[in-house]
Amino acid sequence: MAEERKILLKLLYIINNNYKESDLEDLIMSMVRLLLPLVRKQSGVYLKLAGYQPRDIALLTISSLFIRNGQGRFPVLERLFNWRIVEKFMAAEEADFRRYLRNILARRLKQTFYYLSSEIRPERAKIKREILYTLKKLPGCRIIKDNGRTRVVIRPEHSGRKKPKVSAADQSDWLVEICLNQGLAGLQVPKFFNRLVEFLSEQKLSVEIPLNTLLETYIETQKGYLLSEARNSSAIRARTETEIESPDLNAWIEELRIRNAVLLKRYLDRNKISQDELEAYLKALNELFQNWQDGGQEKSLFGYLKKYAPEMSPREYRKEKRKILEYLVRTSRDFLKLKLHRQKAGWGEYDGQEL
Secondary structure, three states: OHHHHHHHHHHHHHHOOOOOHHHHHHHHHHHHHHHHHHHHHHOOHHHHHOOOOHHHHHHHHHHOOOOOOOOOOOHHHHHHOOHHHHHHHHHOOHHHHHHHHHHHHHHHHHHHHHHHHHHHHHHHHHHHHHHHHHHHHOOOEEEEEEOOEEEEEEOOOOOOOOOOOOOHHHHHHHHHHHHHHOOOOOOOHHHHHHHHHHHHHHOOOOEEEEHHHHHHHHHHHHHHHHHHHHHHHHHHHHHHHHHOOOOOHHHHHHHHHHHHHHHHHHHHHOOOOOHHHHHHHHHHHHHHHHHHHHOOOOOOHHHHHHHHOOOOOHHHHHHHHHHHHHHHHHHHHHHHHHHHHHHHHOOOOOOOOOO
């Protein structure tokens, strides 16, 4: 409840025009922290495809409340939180203000999603164009346009006329399952469809499917992968946002950096990773730790590592590298939890033994 009380007091300062810029920054970031869980829950695959992070969406949503007029005031904020409303909630239960504030933020978030979707629709059109361009160059693929509708026939060499034993309505689910099982999620369009056609050729299968359904197949495959990654990191994110709060955190993070460098050196010595990969792991972990300090994990673990090892494929990550990164993140989290536990209990320092 403390966060809502803090927000209420900052609002009081601002509507009375008696605040410092630091008060304004604190209020904005408090609202962002309050909104982030809802953003993560509601932001779909299209926002991820368009490159937005939960923190970006939260900041966009909150910023609409802080538009200044010519006098430097905040008319939207003052309308929603005028002195009568603030005065009423100062005397009410904190739960009442929390409900009021979250309802406002939820409505603003809905508006943000609406405006972002207008940007994302062109992104879907761009993906569709790229799919068409890729398929036109692939052997065994044919584009059929009829009455304003576009269908794709994928009949690779040696497939004969054999077709999957699924109804037209189920083809999308069938293809998504194939794409996930074959490790196509996370691939860019050209490589994705090259691999798909290769698999259909190996299985001597052919497909005739609307282009829009094929587009949804691609997007749903990415979505399935993103959800899988999210499940693996959700417990970490929840704990880091709620538990890792301490003035000693910076020192602990520095200890973690040294500790993880030592652990990764062991993987290097056993030829499990290369020197370049070791550096990529360290950079990915540093970025993750910074996000923990700033309020929480913002993307999948693969997303962190991929940024510093762009040549790493999702399949390689899942097969060889995922366990290493998940182990380092899990033990880092446990390291920080133990530090907090010892601090709260008044115990001595962590002895540095591997967890």
